Amino acid sequence: xxxxxxxxxxDLMLRGLIIGIxxxxxxGPIGILVVQRTLxxxxxxxxxxxxxxxxxxIVYAIITGLGMGLVPTIEKPSTMFYLRLxxxxxxxxxxxxxxxxxxxxxxxxxxxxxxxxxxxxxxFLLTLSNPLIVFLFVALFARFNFVVPNHLWEQALGYAAIFxxxxxxxxxxxxxxxxxxxxxSMEMINLFNRLLGALVMAVSGxxxxxxxxxxx
Numbered sequence: 001x002x003x004x005x006x007x008x009x010x011d012l013m014l015r016g017l018i019i020g021i022x023x024x025x026x027x028g029p030i031g032i033l034v035v036q037r038t039l040x041x042x043x044x045x046x047x048x049x050x051x052x053x054x055x056x057x058i059v060y061a062i063i064t065g066l067g068m069g070l071v072p073t074i075e076k077p078s079t080m081f082y083l084r085l086x087x088x089x090x091x092x093x094x095x096x097x098x099x100x101x102x103x104x105x106x107x108x109x110x111x112x113x114x115x116x117x118x119x120x121x122x123x124f125l126l127t128l129s130n131p132l133i134v135f136l137f138v139a140l141f142a143r144f145n146f147v148v149p150n151h152l153w154e155q156a157l158g159y160a161a162i163f164x165x166x167x168x169x170x171x172x173x174x175x176x177x178x179x180x181x182x183x184x185s186m187e188m189i190n191l192f193n194r195l196l197g198a199l200v201m202a203v204s205g206x207x208x209x210x211x212x213x214x215x216x
Contacts, residue, residue, distance in 0.1 A: 007154045013161040015144040020165020022200070023057055023136060024050070026098050027193045030127050034170065035189065037119060038177040046177065048116045050170025052123030057133065058163045064137035065155065068147045080145065081211065087142025088208035094136060095200030098193055143207055 027035075030053045038046025071079070127133070141147050148155050 007148050007151045009154050009157055012146070012148065012154055012158045015146055016158040016161030017165040017168070019061075019137075019140045019144060019146060020054075020057070020162035020167075021169045022140060023061075023133065023162070024054065024166045024169040025196055027189050028101075028130075030123060031173075032189070033123065033126065034173065035177060038174045039181055041114075041119075043174045043178050044116065045114070045119045046174045047170055048119040049123035050174065051167065052120035052125075053127040054163055054166035054170065055120075056124045056127035057166050058159060059128070060131070060133050061137050061162050062159055064134050065141060065147050065159070068138065068141055069149045083142040084145070084211045085208060087139045087144075088204045088211065090135065090139035091143055091204035092201050092208070094139060095197045095202075095204060097197070098200060099197030101193060101197075102190055143204065 025031075030049070034046045034049045034053075036046075037049050146158060148158070
C-alpha cells in the first residue's frame with residue numbers, strides 16, 4: 001500500500017505493533033537483564049525494566065522517523081522502492097547477526113530488589129546507551145513503509161503502536177518466564193535468538209523478492 005496518498009490508520013498501527021515487537025525481541029543485554037530480574041526479583045521488576053527499555057525505544061523511533069521524514073524525495077515511488085530494498089537488506093543482516101550472536105549478561109544483579117522506578121530507569125538507561133538501534137529502526141521503517149510525511153496524527157498513532165508492541169512483548173516474555181522459571185537455561189535463550197534471527201532473515205528475504213517483482 002502507498003501511504004503517501006492515503007493512510008490506512010489501522011494498517012499503520014499494525015505495522016507499528018510489529019515493529020515494536022521486532023525491535024524488542026532480540027535477547028541482547030536488556031533482554032537478558034529482564035530475564036535475570038524476572039527470575040530473581042519477580043515479574044513486576046522484570047516488566048518494569050522492559051517498560052524502561054520501551055520508553056527508550058520510542059525515543060529513538062521518533063528521532064529516526066523525524067529524520068527520515070526530512071528526506072525531500074521520500075514521497076517518490078522510486079525512493080520508496082530503493083528504501084524497501086535497503087530495508088530488506090539491512091534486516092537480513094540484522095537477522096544474521098541475531099542468529100550468530102550469543103546472548104551475554106550485562107551484569108549479575110544484586111540480591112536487593114530496588115524500587116520499581118529504579119528498575120525501570122536502569123532499563124531505560126541501558127537501552128538508551130545503545131544508539132545503534134537507530135539503524136534497526138531505519139531498516140524497519142523502510143521495510144514496512146512506516147514513515148508518512150504530512151500525516152502527523154496518523155504517524156503519532158503509529159508511534160503509539162510501536163510502544164504498545166514493545167510493552168506487549170515484555171508482558172508476554174515475563175509471563176512466560178514465570179511459567180518456565182525452573183526449566184529456563186542460557187541454551188534455550190540462545191536457541192530462541194537463533195530461531196528469531198532465522199525468521200527475520202526469511203521475512204526480509206521474502207520482502208526483498210516481493211519488492212523486486214512489484215508485489216509489495
